[in-house]
Amino acid sequence: MEKDVSLNTISGKFRARFANDKQRKQDTERSQAIVRLIIIPFFFSYIFYAAVSQDLSTAFLVIYSYYWIYYVLSSIVLFICIVIWPGKYLLRRIFSISHDYIAMTFAMSVGAQLTLPVYAILLWVTVGNGLRFGPRYLVAATIAALLALATTTYFNSFWREYPYVVGTLMITAILVPSYIFVLLNRVHKAYNDALEANLAKSRFLAQASHDLRQPIHAISLFIACLRDARLGVDEQQMVDNIDRSLQSVSRLFQSLLDISTLDSGKISEQREDVDIGEILRDIKQQNSEAAQWAGVELKLVGTKKFARVDPSLLTTMIQNIVSNALKYAPGEPVLIGCRKRSGKLSIEIHDRGPGIANEHLPHLFEEFYQVRERGDKDTEGVGLGLSIVRRLSNIMGLDVSLRSEEGKGTTVIVDGLEVVAQPVRTAQPAINKPASMLNGLxxxxxxxxxxxxxxxxxxxxxxxxxxxxxxxxxxxxxxxxxxxxxxxxxxxxxxxxxxxxxxxxxxxxxxxxxxxxxxxxxxxxxxxxxxxxxxxxxxxxxxxxxxxxxxxxxxxxxxxxxxxxxxx
Missing domain, CATH: 3.40.50.2300 (Response regulator)
Structure with missing residues (x-):
């Protein structure tokens, strides 16, 4: 089946890493809230130990307990708000940062030398805010850290006795975030450059595929006209060969157009209740000529199931899988069918090709990744087929899996289709069809x-x-x-x-x-x-x-x- 497994481009890696920047930021804010809840028991237990060791008053311990309860409850509420209302909310982030720095300032202020290790958490939180939310938040967090150190020095007599220690801590609190700030700016610049290069590539692919489709489209129509002409056997064979080559080029540009469209982020799912059997029959019909050229017996197990899905995107997915089967399993039968799994419908494409070695299986859905064994003959394509399938499945909320065994063939499964009842259709009045439906149109x-x-x-x-x-x-x-x-x-x-x-x-x-x-x-x-x-x-x-x-x-x-x- 799919042997399209080559090296990812740098832009592809950046796209995979930052494909959904908004979701990435939402996840980091939630992870920050989770880490806060995990650290709270250890953090306040240590502070309580430090307070008791310093033989502080009962009144202070009562105030500390009330503050601890407030901090825990507010942290839980903050986590719930992030889960229910994900996204970027400036006031919530300001409250979150202030919430943490006030707690650390309070802790460092009351425990003399015993709470000095809290500084490590202060520095960790400062750098973490910058790495999670960007350079501007790093600057704000650094200012908050310096204010926390100044406040601690004012209230903690032990800190005032060792000004050089305090100075070292403040210098560290400035130098470390400053270095991180420089690195973040470089990373953001590199990311923006890579993103712009990737967008330029997508625009080029879209424009190039559009411009080249015009002559390909014209050639395909002229070929159709030639088929109806009174050609000899040799001439008809040449027309068939031209058509076969043209379809190879057409499939290549379809892949380029699909990938550039996916890169643009403009594809959205439009679900409707569709006849899966009809979609599969259309795909078989569309690939019948290519199957004949490849010497493949294309078999279809019919189904009467209906599913709620985007028919255009699903057709593109199955078409890419079938095309790979025809390319990499020539001369062998290919079977298309459906199966019910856990209340969902899955579409399976089986071939009896040479199969794929286990070490290549994890990479099959990567872009431009091709397996080239010594002595392998050249195969058309650039390794985009299964990458397009995976990315479309993510848009549609479907699961795509592949299993293969050398010498026995490959199976690709598209799973998770929501089964629906067959829609009721009104009977259409019978129409007498003339001998040629298009005559006189x-x-x-x-x-x-x-x-x-x-x-x-x-x-x-x-x-x-x-x-x-x-x-x-x-x-x-x-x-x-x-x-x-x-x-x-x-x-x-x-x-x-x-x-x-x-x-x-x-x-x-x-x-x-x-x-x-x-x-x-x-x-x-x-x-x-x-x-x-x-x-x-x-x-x-x-x-x-x-x-x-x-x-x-x-x-x-x-x-x-x-x-x-x-x-x-």
Missing amino acids: RVLLVEDDINVLMATRILLEKWGCIVQQEEFLPEGKDVTCDLVITDFDLGAKTTGLDCINYVRRENGRNLPAIIVTGHDENRVRDDVGDPEIPILSKPIRPAELRSTILALKLKLQRQTVSANPRNQ
Whole structure:
């Protein structure tokens, strides 16, 4: 299965370490509160021992006991507040820091030389605040530490008797945090530089994949047109070879686009009740040609289960796993199926490939990590497949596991799908299908890339459509049509949605439309905001485009039949 296991880039490590900076800060604040609760018993027990050893008055011990009760209760309340309301709250942090330094000042002030070790905790807390919350908090904590030392010196006679000791403690309280401050600034600068480099890489990948998808998309459409031409056997074989190579390039750019989209943090889960069996059938159909090329028998065990999940993200996950199986287990059968586990649904992909050695298994989900054994033949891909799967599973709250045995094959399991009841669907009126569903369909095609425009027009006309092609928003022209197919970016600050809205206004009805894009499909869907408009990502397989057009036409016919009962 996945042998894509190579060295992580520096930016990848930084992204893995700081991928969720907000969550990281929330966790550190909670961990600080937990450490406080753990230390309290030892801290106050020692202070109580020091107070008794100094033969302090009963009145002081009573005051100390009341303060101890207050400190414990307030620390518990502070922990509960952090758990219930995580996040950054300035007043709460100010209270937390003051809370700790007042307690340490009180402790150092009452115990003469016996409480001198509390200084170690003071220095630890000071450095800890800086490491947890950043350089500004380190400066504030250092000032609080110096005030604590000054206050202790005023109240503790033993400290006043040894001014050089006090001076040493104050100098240490300044030098250590100052050195930490310099290191923190360097780390933050290095992190920001790495983050900027990573974002620049993501922007480059997104733009490069978009620009290269345009010609790939046009080539795929021209290939589809060639398939319908009267070619000889040799010529048809060459077309098949070109198509096979093109699909390899297409999968590579799909991985690059997926990873750049994940890096941008713009992917969000959109759950709905979906037919898992239908998703798996679509994936099998999409990979049937690739399986044939690889000599793989792609088997599917059907399921009637429905689950609440994002169908687009789940499809991307399973597609990546199946693609790896086809690459790394050529000539062997691959099985896709489902299993019920602890009330949840899991999807399993099994292959009978060569398997993966145990030492490589912990690294399989890392980016750009590839196993290259001596004598291995080159395999397409850059090692992003399972990394994309893992990151999508984190977004969706699913578990992904992999087990493999050399010589026996590999299994990847996507677990944790929430099973739901099959939704009730209303019966649709029967529609008599003509011999060719697309004959006479009037299509307005808007695309600013001339090669894509030409290839798409030729393909649509071969399917029987009547095509009006435009490179820009067709303002002032006759736009009477049955369907709009438009690119998303049309230039001159115009989008495909602007084009669709204009054509709908001109026709006075809600025409069906399709948006084609080389950008991230989810981002475009969010920008469009209309679930009734299909978003197709370049390069599009001709079969996908045709099935989408047919689905829209059938839906339009059903609406027409429903609106005119006499025609039923």
